[in-house]
Amino acid sequence: MKNVVGEAAKVRLRLVCAGLCAMFLLAACASRPETGFLTPIAEAGSKSTRHNILVATTRKRDSRPGTYFNGERATTLDFAEIAVSVPQNHTTGEIEWSSTAPGNPRTDFVVNKASYLDGDKEFIRTLNAQLSQRPPGSRKVLLFIHGYNTMFAEGLYRFSQIVHDSKAPAVPVLFTWASRGKLTQYVYDTNSATAARDELDRTIRLIFASDADQVNILAHSMGNWVTVEALRQIKISGKLPPMSKLGTVMLAAPDIDIDVFKSQMRSFGKPRKPFYIIVSKDDKALRASNFIAGGQARLGADENTAELAALGAIVIDMTDVKANDSANHGKFAELAELGPQLRSVLESGVSGTSASPGQAQEAAASSLGAIVTSPISLLGVPIRFIRSR
CATH class of the missing domain: 3.40.50.1820 (Alpha/Beta hydrolase fold, catalytic domain)
Known part of the structure; x- marks a missing residue:
């Protein structure tokens, strides 16, 4: 029984290491x-x-x-x-x-x-x-x-x-x-x-x-x-x-x-x-x-x-x-x-006002000031901001 448990633990460890290695580029052959x-x-x-x-x-x-x-x-x-x-x-x-x-x-x-x-x-x-x-x-x-x-x-x-x-x-x-x-x-x-x-x-x-x-x-x-x-x-x-x-x-x-x-x-x-x-x-x-x-x-x-x-x-x-x-x-x-866009909204706070996707895009172009549940695009990056109302 002990051997079975030991082998199971080894298999689990190998799976963890294999999963981690598959995920990190630096973990492969590249030098650190x-x-x-x-x-x-x-x-x-x-x-x-x-x-x-x-x-x-x-x-x-x-x-x-x-x-x-x-x-x-x-x-x-x-x-x-x-x-x-x-x-x-x-x-x-x-x-x-x-x-x-x-x-x-x-x-x-x-x-x-x-x-x-x-x-x-x-x-x-x-x-x-x-x-x-x-x-x-x-x-x-x-x-x-x-x-x-x-x-x-x-x-x-x-x-x-x-x-x-x-x-x-x-x-x-x-x-x-x-x-x-x-x-x-x-x-x-x-x-x-x-x-x-x-x-x-x-x-x-x-x-x-x-x-x-x-x-x-x-x-x-x-x-x-x-x-x-x-x-x-x-x-x-x-x-x-x-x-x-x-x-x-x-x-x-x-x-x-x-x-x-x-x-x-x-x-x-x-x-x-x-x-x-x-x-x-x-x-x-x-x-x-x-x-x-x-x-x-x-x-x-x-x-x-x-x-x-x-x-x-x-x-x-x-x-x-x-x-x-x-x-x-x-x-x-x-x-x-x-940079400055994100810094502006974080410093001024994010409004709790709902916004339509169209309004969200307009707000994003200025200060990111609207809270939206659909993605907005900032410099080509789609991001959601979510907070409690």
């Missing part, structure tokens, strides 16, 4: 950017665009050149500042990876400059220096938390792509937790995300204590788990930072058990500003997570969008959007192209 891809190189007339990314991380430092951090867990929060160069030939929604490290600034994402920061005070000092370059009232921060199976360079370059495509005026801050960047390390990654919640709590408090006027948060996949847990922890601590600074919270393809999320939202109460949840019902990565979790629905692939809206969220349904990845798990990156 583990080392060397962050070696600083000069732009030298490449006409590229530079973005200064601040980093807060629970990863261990890596002594290998051009790597900075690996997938192992550190015992303390660490910081860095990295300047990323986006090439002139950049295609929206994509990361132009070099086939060999460190890359060519004329054609690839590369790093121009990088340094570690010495603790909380230097992190805040560096953040405030960047904020001071913006006029009062426009000093915003965008905090990004990546998902499962993400190496440090991948999280850094994905965030740089989002910042570049969205033309975000905010100071970009990447919170990167200790993902090993391996499909077979799902449980390790889950535990790493959970272990990082205290340090994300700390990072959020540091940002709120800075000179920022507004703090916006974007989390992807498993990064949503640690994000919502950290926000819940802050809420129930009784020691709230100045929450008037909280801007938009966007949860993209969240890999969270739907029942756990409901419980978390009960701790929050109905938020003063709604969370935006980006879902896609064809997300294969979340289907695999559902399978691993014993059939428990994941928030980012939930069919009952009306139920999510009832919790105080605004749902952005991207099911009809064609993805750039085979797993349909990275569609949120394509929202960046909407």
Whole structure:
């Protein structure tokens, strides 16, 4: 009997791994950017665009050149500042990876400059220096938390792509937790995300204590788990930072058990500003997570969008959007192209007024201000916005 159970477990594990491998392009024969891809190189007339990314991380430092951090867990929060160069030939929604490290600034994402920061005070000092370059009232921060199976360079370059495509005026801050960047390390990654919640709590408090006027948060996949847990922890601590600074919270393809999320939202109460949840019902990565979790629905692939809206969220349904990845798990990156249009509606709030499809198209052309139940097209991307009336 024991052998039968053991064989069944092995078969189940093989099915899980096979399903995951079929879904992630990077899991095949393509090499991953583990080392060397962050070696600083000069732009030298490449006409590229530079973005200064601040980093807060629970990863261990890596002594290998051009790597900075690996997938192992550190015992303390660490910081860095990295300047990323986006090439002139950049295609929206994509990361132009070099086939060999460190890359060519004329054609690839590369790093121009990088340094570690010495603790909380230097992190805040560096953040405030960047904020001071913006006029009062426009000093915003965008905090990004990546998902499962993400190496440090991948999280850094994905965030740089989002910042570049969205033309975000905010100071970009990447919170990167200790993902090993391996499909077979799902449980390790889950535990790493959970272990990082205290340090994300700390990072959020540091940002709120800075000179920022507004703090916006974007989390992807498993990064949503640690994000919502950290926000819940802050809420129930009784020691709230100045929450008037909280801007938009966007949860993209969240890999969270739907029942756990409901419980978390009960701790929050109905938020003063709604969370935006980006879902896609064809997300294969979340289907695999559902399978691993014993059939428990994941928030980012939930069919009952009306139920999510009832919790105080605004749902952005991207099911009809064609993805750039085979797993349909990275569609949120394509929202960046909407840039000013999307930013305008998220900052001003979304109206609860019903609209006909014709009116919706007209509204979409201006501010996305209408809530519709039929898709509207923004820069060729069909999206649904759903909220409770």
